[in-house]
Amino acid sequence: xxxxxxxxxxxxxxxxxxxxxxxxxxxxxxxxxxxxxxxxxxxxxxxxxxxxxxxxxxxxxxxxxxxxxxxxxxxxxxxxxxxxxxxxxxxxxx
Amino acid sequence: xxxxxxxxxxxxxxxxxxxxxxxxxxxxxxxxxxxxxxxxxxxxxxxxxxxxxxxxxxxxxxxxxxxxxxxxxxxxxxxxxxxxxxxxxxxxxxxxxxxxxxxxxxxxxxxxxxxxxxxxxxxxxxxxxxxxxxxxxxxxxxxxxxxxxxxxxxxxxxxxxxxxxxxxxxxxxxxxxxxxxxxxxxxxxxxxxxxxxxxxxxxxxxxxxxxxxxxxxxxxxxxxxxxxxxxxxxxxxxxxxxxxxxxxxxxxxxxxxxxxxxxxxxxxxxxxxxxxxxxxxxxxxxxxxxxxxxxxxxxxxxxxxxxxxxxxxxxxxxxxxxxxxxxxxxxxxxxxxxxxxxxxxxxxxxxxxxxxxxxxxxxxxxxxxxxxxxxxxxxxxxxxxxxxxxxxxxxxxxxxxxxxxxxxxxxxxxxxxxxxxxx
Numbered sequence: 001x002x003x004x005x006x007x008x009x010x011x012x013x014x015x016x017x018x019x020x021x022x023x024x025x026x027x028x029x030x031x032x033x034x035x036x037x038x039x040x041x042x043x044x045x046x047x048x049x050x051x052x053x054x055x056x057x058x059x060x061x062x063x064x065x066x067x068x069x070x071x072x073x074x075x076x077x078x079x080x081x082x083x084x085x086x087x088x089x090x091x092x093x094x
Numbered sequence: 095x096x097x098x099x100x101x102x103x104x105x106x107x108x109x110x111x112x113x114x115x116x117x118x119x120x121x122x123x124x125x126x127x128x129x130x131x132x133x134x135x136x137x138x139x140x141x142x143x144x145x146x147x148x149x150x151x152x153x154x155x156x157x158x159x160x161x162x163x164x165x166x167x168x169x170x171x172x173x174x175x176x177x178x179x180x181x182x183x184x185x186x187x188x189x190x191x192x193x194x195x196x197x198x199x200x201x202x203x204x205x206x207x208x209x210x211x212x213x214x215x216x217x218x219x220x221x222x223x224x225x226x227x228x229x230x231x232x233x234x235x236x237x238x239x240x241x242x243x244x245x246x247x248x249x250x251x252x253x254x255x256x257x258x259x260x261x262x263x264x265x266x267x268x269x270x271x272x273x274x275x276x277x278x279x280x281x282x283x284x285x286x287x288x289x290x291x292x293x294x295x296x297x298x299x300x301x302x303x304x305x306x307x308x309x310x311x312x313x314x315x316x317x318x319x320x321x322x323x324x325x326x327x328x329x330x331x332x333x334x335x336x337x338x339x340x341x342x343x344x345x346x347x348x349x350x351x352x353x354x355x356x357x358x359x360x361x362x363x364x365x366x367x368x369x370x371x372x373x374x375x376x377x378x379x380x381x382x383x384x385x386x387x388x389x390x391x392x393x394x395x396x397x398x399x400x401x402x403x404x405x406x407x408x409x410x411x412x413x414x415x416x417x418x419x420x421x422x423x424x425x426x427x428x429x430x431x432x433x434x435x436x437x438x439x440x441x442x443x444x445x446x447x448x449x450x451x452x453x454x455x456x457x458x459x460x461x462x463x464x465x466x467x468x469x470x471x472x473x474x475x476x477x478x479x480x481x482x483x484x485x486x487x488x489x490x491x492x493x494x495x496x497x498x499x500x501x502x503x504x505x506x507x508x509x510x511x512x513x514x515x516x517x
Contacts, residue, residue: 044513072402
């Protein structure tokens with residue numbers, strides 16, 4: 001069981017969370033060329049090693065978070081709120 | 095190599111089994127090959143075999159980083175079926191099933207293919223209608239053994255299931271493919287290796303690819319843990335680690351994520367289950383059969399997050415155990431013998447790739463999701479055809495990398511562009 005330290009709820013089992021996917025993807029503008037959308041929706045680097053990925057705490061606060069996790073060892077390096085504004089507020093409150 | 099026959103078994107029985115020789119050579123890598131297949135799994139070995147047998151190629155190597163049968167070839171639940179709906183998939187998998195039917199004779203190696211029926215349980219009128227549509231399509235397009243069974247027939251054929259009216263999902267019928275079944279997965283790897291070796295293919299184990307050398311739009315050689323090997327043509331067939339190899343070839347992204355899938359085997363039991371039974375409703379996903387040794391072989395969903403680790407997590411163990419008990423309560427006291435996990439190429443639409451690449455002499459075989467085992471004969475057949483003729487056969491022309499940009503995805507499940515949903 002992976003334990004994820006939710007920035008809102010504290011450390012919980014990963015079974016409380018739902019895996020999103022590659023969190024490093026930046027979606028293009030709505031009127032961007034279709035090639036950029038194909039790249040963002042379908043193409044993946046599929047990193048073996050540390051990657052940033054999104055999870056949602058579905059059985060907790062329901063917030064989306066960004067987790068830096070090693071896809072080989074499952075070691076977690078950092079967890080932060082996915083929403084930049086919220087992440088900043090949390091950071092300032094520390 | 096000794097050819098297996100009733101006579102050779104009899105003769106060796108009288109001579110203390112001393113007459114058997116090793117099944118394939120362990121050659122030193124040559125400096126150069128016409129064709130190098132990276133990946134000594136079922137797909138890579140089948141490709142080498144059909145390149146030699148169907149296309150008369152003589153100078154072929156298969157390079158494998160570990161040992162034969164150590165990767166996903168030995169990490170599956172050995173189910174073979176061809177109950178596919180979409181054009182592009184169904185012809186391919188039906189061809190694969192036909193190859194399975196002759197495989198033991200073709201390879202002179204008993205792969206223990208057992209056509210014991212694949213029974214997908216149905217739990218609602220809507221599910222029966224959906225299955226009828228799918229299985230009627232199969233009957234109309236060359237798969238004659240598709241049937242829908244009502245509850246009476248199902249109870250006769252598979253008496254041990256939980257037919258109780260208090261079940262969370264009461265069983266109402268089943269969609270059945272009668273020519274489907276199971277095979278012995280190690281034997282498939284060994285049989286293909288032995289048959290390919292006897293046609294002159296060099297199988298190089300403990301030979302990990304660490305880099306590739308490119309010149310313009312082609313690969314000229316691969317660097318391995320056993321030295322540099324030049325190749326005129328290179329085929330990648332390394333499910334699970336396709337993206338890593340792709341990046342070694344100088345590319346960046348693929349429509350693939352690596353996820354791990356667990357499977358389980360119980361202690362051996364007396365004969366209990368004659369068919370492959372599949373349970374999938376709500377959030378459940380479960381498939382089970384009984385091996386010839388008596389072990390119950392079963393599995394469920396992938397581990398739900400991306401991973402390259404060949405070990406499974408415990409929530410899925412619990413999930414699979416819950417599914418097992420809900421349809422076969424008689425397994426409640428059965429002990430688990432082993433469980434294992436393999437790394438799958440989960441593609442963005444749940445369908446595979448057998449295609450050319452931006453490099454002139456590099457070919458890709460990848461993206462098999464859960465379904466690589468049953469596909470391996472046809473996968474090897476058409477990948478060999480692609481490499482030998484440098485053009486995709488019409489049966490596999492949909493299995494390309496461009497289909498996402500073109501909007502002609504092969505999403506059998508209708509799940510959308512998320513690899514973890516294509517179970």
